[in-house]
Amino acid sequence: METNLVSPSGFIVAGSEKTYTTSGAQNDPQTVALVLPAGAEGGTYKAKVFVFDKASGRLETTCEKTFTVTGCTLACTATVPSTGQVGQAISFTSTATATGCAGAPEYFWFFGDGTTIVAQAQNTTYTYSAPGTYTWELVVVLGNARCVKSGTITISPGGGTTCTLGCNAVVPTTATVGQTISFQGSATATNCSGTPQYFWTFGDGTTAVAQAQNTTFSYPAAGTYTWELIVVLGTTRCVRTGTINVTSGTPSSCVLGCDAVVPTTGTVGTAITFQGSATTSNCSGTPEYFWRFGDGTTAVAQGRTVTATYDLPGTYTWELTVVVNGALCVRRGTITIIGGPATGCRVGCSAVVPAVALVNQQVQFVGGATATGCTGTPEYFWFFGDGTTAVAQAQNTTWRYSRPGTYTWEYMVVIDGVWCRRSGQITIVSGAGCVLNCAAVVPATAQVGQTVSFRGFASWANCSRSPAYLWDFGDRTMPSGDATTTHVYSAPGSYEWQLTTVVDGVYCVRSGVIVVTSAAQPAACTYSQWFQVGTQATGIGANWRTDVAILNPTSATAQVQLRLHTSTAGIKTLATTVAAGRQVLVANVAGQMGYNGSGGLQLCSDQPVRANSRTYNQASATDTYGQYYGPYTTNQAVWAGELAWLVGLKENAAFRSNIALTNTGATPARVAVTLFNGDGTRLGGYTESLAAGEWKQQTRVFQKFAGRTDIGSGFARVAVLSGTGVIVSASVIDNKTGDATTNPWLF
Template identity: 25%
Template sequence: ATIQTPSVNYVNPGVYTVTLIVSNGTSTDTEIKTGFITVYALPDANFAGVAPLSGCPPFNVMFNDSSIQGDGNISQWQWDFGDASPYSVSQNTSHTYSLIGNYTVSLQVTDEHGCKDDTTFQSYVNVANPPVIQFAADNTTFCSVPSSVNFTNNTTGTETITYLWSFGDGSDTTDANPTHTYTSPGTYDVSLTATDQYGCQSTLDSINCINITPVVALFHFNPDSVCPGQTVYFYNDADTTCSWLFGDGGSSSLSDPTHIYYASGNFTITFIAAPGTICQDTITDTITIRQLPVAAFSASTHYVCNNSMSVTFTDTSANSVSWNWSINGGTPSNSTSQNPTVTYPNEGTFQTSLLIIDSYGCTSLPYTDLIPITVDFPTANINWNGLPNHCIPYDVAFTGSGTWTTYDNVSNTGWYWTFGDGGTSTSQDTNFTYNTPGNYTITLTITTDSGCTATVTDSIKVGSHQNPGILYTYAGGCANDDSILFFSNSTDTLLIDYWDWTFFSHFDTDSLFTVATSSLEDPIVDFHGNDSITIQYIIGYLECKDT
């Protein structure tokens, strides 16, 4: 160099002597520095990955440093794995790749003098997806053995793939698209494992892939003979899917259904095992639905005329073993007897119904008697007409009347009178004469043509004439001075039971008006003012009166 301050690039290692010659144009001077510059040899970076260098994520690779040192010992290493992960500074290292791709790996080494060297291997590590397994069988359901299945392998992946099939019966194969024959009934899981050239491996397990089940339609039901409206229980004994036809339009796809028949008759039950499959099998059976029993009864009478009269209901049903009576208005109102006896405390029209159970347990519909029980109590009435004054001999006209149901009647012989003195009559309308004083009870009993009776009573008083008499003492005087005591001077005093005094005034008038009254036997009367008094005195015995 001929410049004052040169810069020199040494390209080869070695020890170098530097000479400087300076001149001012007339004279020169030289300085030599022997071994002044030392240039060290660079290290040689190199490495090797431990095979395999291709695989599936997560893929771990071991890297070994094989660098050669220059003039100094290598003291630093820096690894770049090509996936943007942090550098490694270990001499020998490993790295796990999580994503697929082709990765470039670099190593830089530095020795004790600071001399550096690096090396890079392009696409050194290959990380690929494992195979994606898909397969299919041409048939998965069989009804008998031996059964052969053709398997189609639809697996996708990179380059070369090897296969391992497991058929679930202890057999396996490495064929890509195998055919396998099953020799025993059962349900089998099929497994396929695929491995690519990088050792990436996938497995697909198809659970219950192959089903070989010999199907035999078989079922039972109970009870085998039932009544309309009763539940029947059906049981699938084929151990498969199934469908049912009950013969009355009803159906089910349940394994163990129930069904109710509402009509009597014989019905064909159709049972289909594994319906809609190649293994479908069908069987039929017949169930008998019995006729409902028919309730019927008779009544000893449909007309009740008093509350002690009973009605007996007689069951006329066939094959009945249990009875349930509903007796409207009756006592009792319900009964489980076969032939109950009932009374009716109240009038009205009442229905009776019967429900029976036969020896097979079938329950009838309720039967109601077309003719209701009519409860109508007859009544009797007494009407009589006689003189106002009940004095012997006392002649009375009696008239009998009453009410009864239109189902009944009272004929001419249905009337019976007693008059309280031993006298009787059997006419509806009759005259009777009382010749002896007394208080008499009249009784009329009517008897209808059906034997029902009604009784009514009345009373009558019949007396005899007595002799009325009046006794009083008055010496004269002024009004308001004294009270006057009036005495009954009548006979027979032991029989008289009625006294009626009336005192009439004649003052300043030609007509009478009452100034005092009394119902005592011996009254005391005060008179006020000047007057002339007329006394009326009535006595009576048992409604027979004298004045």
């Protein structure tokens, strides 16, 4: 039997969802116990009982009983003016009356202007920055009782005048294919506050949008295109459109130039912006940009402007490759990253390695190190990047490369657990002096049966002929010898492809992974379960990954779809099948979806599968440590009007605490988190607004929201103000080892 208790507000009472295993004849009486929590709201409750056949799981019968409870009731009022002006401090006041309740009400104001600002006070003031009509809301919480009031306020511009916005666009009427075309915008604003935002679209059927007042664009094909400029200031818009006639021009050789703007310094864990640009002449396509960050990973970012985060201090050699019509332009530079784990030890290092050497030549690798505030002795490690497992554990060493190619070496210095890393490239030639560079463009994902494009590019100097190309698709099928080719995968999986270019005995190799999924998806999300988070992300000295293990105990094959609800890329999906009686382990779920970041992780299936997830730090190629996150249905998570508790939290020199929330419901949720010391003293708090499926985590909550770093015993109360099904958990992290312990919520 399964039971639940539905409150007068229509929510399932926390702790009432229980399962009983019973036996006996059909009409034998059975007893179940449903207990109301302290401070329950008053009104009419519905007790529901569901009886299932134990062997088949089939629902046999249900029954329902209603009863009335005199409990905690809460009434409230809200007083807010109906109009106001931009920049005016507007008063929001309220009252609350509680009957049969213990404690004092808590007040939460939401202002409806799209910000995340929430006032946690009975009376407050707020200033709107733009004109418009906004829906405000007051939520009062006391125990399990809630009172909600809402209304609208109309904000007009200051001085009682209306914001007017004019704009203009200057764009040539004709151009040629591949020409860099200037798009110039301007705007005039009267009685407006703020700065105009500019958005250009180019009418060529792509999704390209330039968010700048002035920009450039190149059309890859002849035709007449309709461009559009949209200028936005607050809620006011100005639009200009026009056409440009692009002709093929006179064919000649494509000339490509490029530049890169990258900071010379940065901090561990901070996003660094990499900006690229290109100039073309007589080229028929649009330049494509590929960034490599030199941190020893295989990460490649495709975009003119991208960001990357380094997880260790050191000096890294980044590289920008721009490709158009087979022409390549390469720019390189270095960035020095400082910071690291919480320690007084700071390590610097340097490496001197030749840029070019001959096959079988003895190459000198010279390293240096500096240390401040460290007590230990430096340890040195050299990696030569030639596919061998050789590691030289010495400050200075030598190495011989047995074949031509470009190799990425790496030098590491370790003192007191703090790392410094340097890396670079050395080109090994056969003696003829031929130099070869290459790039590969392959999508990150595809489906079974889909035609996938593989594009290879190369540039060379001092070579006797053009290079040869060889594509290996990773699925043990016949390779291709074309620079650009296509391939169709016949089965789902993760395939490691490789492009090899060779000329005069000099090799250039590029590789990557393409994730191929089955086109078959569950017909519907018949069975749905959620995990707190799915991730492929960097943290403080960590590289986080999520694996999911799926067991199918039924007698039929299960169609399963994993859905990662992201805040930046929508819902990413990955499909798999699980045979009857078998288990499947899906490793690095977000990585197989081609996504870097975190989100709420949902598992949909057409059979009642069992699943568990592990989110862990990939500390090295062989070492991991992390946390298990179990599955929850939406009904099992925390609903509006319910309270959850997180215990055993710490924030001091030895430990830190994070709090994570995931909204499994189909509607937005609002959550209030209150922090307490172990003696019950309220220290501070914050609120979160969660979209459907959204995951959010606040790190070091006691430091961030209470200003305390001396908490040896703390706890948190989590109140769901609106929404259905919020998963709540905390992580208590050991600052020395980085190991995290999962603290699930308690009712």
